[in-house]
Amino acid sequence: MKLAVSIIRRDGVDICEGQVLARCCLEDMCADVPLDASIEPGLYELEKALENPALRICVEILTRQRERGIKALKVCKPKEADKCVKKLVEHVLSKYGGPVLIFGFNKRVAGNLFSFTYGYVADMGGQLEPYDFVDATDPYQLLDEVKAVVVAPGALHYVNVVELVRRAKELGKPVIMYGALSAIYKDLGIEYFCPYGLKIR
Incomplete structure (x- = not known):
């Protein structure tokens, strides 16, 4: 195979x-x-x-x-991207407020979300100016400081979703994953979010 x-x-x-x-x-x-x-x-x-x-x-x-x-x-269609991000930000902030910890750096998501609230970006990449960068190998010390955790689909190759959800649940923090891939992680206890363009067959 x-x-x-x-x-x-x-x-x-x-x-x-x-x-x-x-x-x-x-x-x-x-x-x-x-x-x-x-x-x-x-x-x-x-x-x-x-x-x-x-x-x-x-x-x-x-x-x-x-x-x-x-x-x-x-995944979500490129032409729907701006609406996807707007809906994501509205959802996270209206339901949970801030600050927010984002796993995986996407300029559009971080820029929109952090124009309304304070937060951190956990990534493998190095300093992500002008955002507060957290080394994704050990971001758990920040869980008690934030209201919600947002996981980008691109972070799946370096974040242990099972461990992240377990630790977040211990502190009563929701974990929201956006994009079509989030549908297959619902069983872990994440809140999936993909308002436009999700296709499942």
Whole structure:
């Protein structure tokens, strides 16, 4: 069995800085997944894909899809991106308020959200001026300071969602994931959010 990877686009609200949006397929299962921009399109032996941290998330997502009987997951349409972000910000702030901890840096999401409230960005990348950067390998010390945690689809390859949700629940903090991929993580106790363009077959 081989993992097929093709690059769809290099920008959008679903991906974080330094990523591309790729379509990953195993047999008849496909998902649009944010991956590191260094990933080359092509066919990968499953064993080799599992050894690569960036490609391993494709396999994990496709496995979760198969378990839930979802044939394909496609992300929000680029033309709906501004409305998606506006709805996300309205939802998070009206329901929970701030400050907010965002996992995964997307300029559009961070810019919109932090124009209304204070917060932090947990990412693997280095200083994200002008935002308060938190090393994503140990962001949990900030959970007690925020009202909500927002997870970008692009953060899935470095954040342990199970551990994040567990620790957040202990402190009574909600975890909201946006984008189509969030639908397959509902069982973990996240609040999924994808108001436009979500396609599940």
